[in-house]
Each structure stands twice: as structure tokens, then as C-alpha cells.
Amino acid sequence: MISDEIQRELQALGSIGKAADLARFFKTGPGEYGEGDRFLGVPVPGVRSVARRHYAEAGDKDLCRLLESDFHEVRLCGLLMLVERYERTRTRAVRAATADFYLRHRTHINNWDLVDLTAYKILGRETFDTNNADLLRSLSDSERMWDKRIAIVATMYWLRQGHSDLTFELALRNLNHPHDLMHKANGWLLREAGKRDIVALCDFLRTHIHSLPRTTLRYAIERFPAEDRQAFLNLSKTLEHA
CATH class of the missing domain: 1.25.10.90 (Leucine-rich Repeat Variant)
Structure with missing residues (x-):
């Protein structure tokens, strides 16, 4: 064979x-x-x-x-x-x-590499071409962490076609997942969403800043100007200790 x-x-x-x-x-x-x-x-x-x-x-x-x-x-x-x-x-x-x-x-x-190198190229494109976001929603609600990561990473293809709403939706569904690998994946895809719609990303961050894991926030604002990054980090720290 x-x-x-x-x-x-x-x-x-x-x-x-x-x-x-x-x-x-x-x-x-x-x-x-x-x-x-x-x-x-x-x-x-x-x-x-x-x-x-x-x-x-x-x-x-x-x-x-x-x-x-x-x-x-x-x-x-x-x-x-x-x-x-x-x-x-x-x-x-x-x-x-x-x-x-x-x-x-x-x-x-x-x-994570098995997911990240393949999910958006196959399931991301397939769900976009067939308008089947519900498949990614189902994976996002799975008990299995790798299914959740597949779902959020798959939205990369949607982002590249100019659609960011699904990324924000799935990131929110697992925003407080206990594993750092989901915090990183959510932050990465939020950052990518911000490349297409910075206003939507800032609105998302301000709305959910009280529950954003620190890792997710850092990944999401990685490309912000230094002053804006610090402002979001300071706000997060203030709320954390409030």
C-alpha cells in the first residue's frame, strides 16, 4: 500500500x-x-x-x-x-x-498544529461554500476541546471572504474555556477579525473585557499601537481587581 x-x-x-x-x-x-x-x-x-x-x-x-x-x-x-x-x-x-x-x-x-494547518482549508471553505455555519456551531459546542479549536480556526476562511460575525460568535461561545490552547486560538482569530474590522473587534473587546482571559486579550490586541494595547491591558487589570 x-x-x-x-x-x-x-x-x-x-x-x-x-x-x-x-x-x-x-x-x-x-x-x-x-x-x-x-x-x-x-x-x-x-x-x-x-x-x-x-x-x-x-x-x-x-x-x-x-x-x-x-x-x-x-x-x-x-x-x-x-x-x-x-x-x-x-x-x-x-x-x-x-x-x-x-x-x-x-x-x-x-x-493544535494538526488543527491549525488544515481546519480552515477544508471545513472552513466547505462550510462557507455551502453556507453551513451550523456545522461549526455544533463543533464549537462539542465537549472535545479539539472540536472547539477546529470550529474557531475554520472561521479563518470566512474571515478571508470578508465575514467576521461567525468568528466573534464562536469566540464568545468558548471565551471562558479552561484550557490555554482555546484562549490562544480565540485571541488569534479575534486578531485576524480585527484586520478586517477593527471597530467590531474593539467593540467586542470593550463589551467582554470583564471576562476575557488575559492570553486571549494579549493575542487579540497584538497588532494594536502600543498606547492602545496598554489601555486595554490597564482596563482589564482594573476590572480584574475591582
Whole structure:
């Protein structure tokens, strides 16, 4: 099967030292968000190269095997192959089937980079093209944190088409999620929304400043002028101690 060849190529590109670094970076220790994940030590450009070389010849069974791998880079490769399949076809039925495959196998999308490199390119575009924001709302209400992150990151595609309301809505739904990874994702997408509509972002921040996690706020205002950043941080601190 082509999946075996892909895994051999990824193993050949790996590095024991890099694998150890990645395991620490992606928090794979006991009790951490990536607990138990394993790495080959392949940089993302190498994974992308393998994915682009083989996506056209890989069937769904190959992709299933890749997504079920214990190794992070193998799962990433399978997901990037899905992105290639989705973006390179002009057939609506193939795109719909690819998005459905992604959705049905999302239990294997279990770290932030796997989400961030793929969610908006597949589910973001699919939900926009089919006007199916309810799918992202459903994921946003899931008990699973990675589903929630998929939902908010997917709105990146909506933002790039000039639609920011969904980003604000989904950020608000999980504004007080307990995990820092959601605080970062919400702040990142709010910042991106602000690039399109700075007035809407400022209104959102002022309205919810009393409940904004500090990390979310810092990410959201990262591109503000220094004076404006400090004003929002001071307001947040004042309310925190009120």
C-alpha cells in the first residue's frame, strides 16, 4: 500500500534529536495535552513534500491508515494530503466527500498544529461554500476541546471572504474555556477579525473585557499601537481587581 511507502519516507526524514524536541514542544508528558503522542522528528516542510508527492495516488484506506498512526508526522501527512485533495479538485462532490472524511476522522486530529494547518482549508471553505455555519456551531459546542479549536480556526476562511460575525460568535461561545490552547486560538482569530474590522473587534473587546482571559486579550490586541494595547491591558487589570 502507498501508506507503507509514505511512512517509510517519513521515517527516513526523521531525526531522534528533533523527535525529542518536538515531544517536549507539543507537551506529550503525563497529564499534558499531547500525552502519549510520538514523533519521528520530521520538520513540517518535509511532511508537506511527502504529502504533495503522494496525495493523488492515495485512496481512503491509505489515508485511514495514516490518520490512525501513533506518529504525529504521519497523521499530519494524511491530513495535508486531504488538504491537497480538497484544494486541487474542482468537483463539488469530491470536495464534499473529502470534508466529510475529515469530519468523520477528526478524533485523530488531536493537537493544535494538526488543527491549525488544515481546519480552515477544508471545513472552513466547505462550510462557507455551502453556507453551513451550523456545522461549526455544533463543533464549537462539542465537549472535545479539539472540536472547539477546529470550529474557531475554520472561521479563518470566512474571515478571508470578508465575514467576521461567525468568528466573534464562536469566540464568545468558548471565551471562558479552561484550557490555554482555546484562549490562544480565540485571541488569534479575534486578531485576524480585527484586520478586517477593527471597530467590531474593539467593540467586542470593550463589551467582554470583564471576562476575557488575559492570553486571549494579549493575542487579540497584538497588532494594536502600543498606547492602545496598554489601555486595554490597564482596563482589564482594573476590572480584574475591582
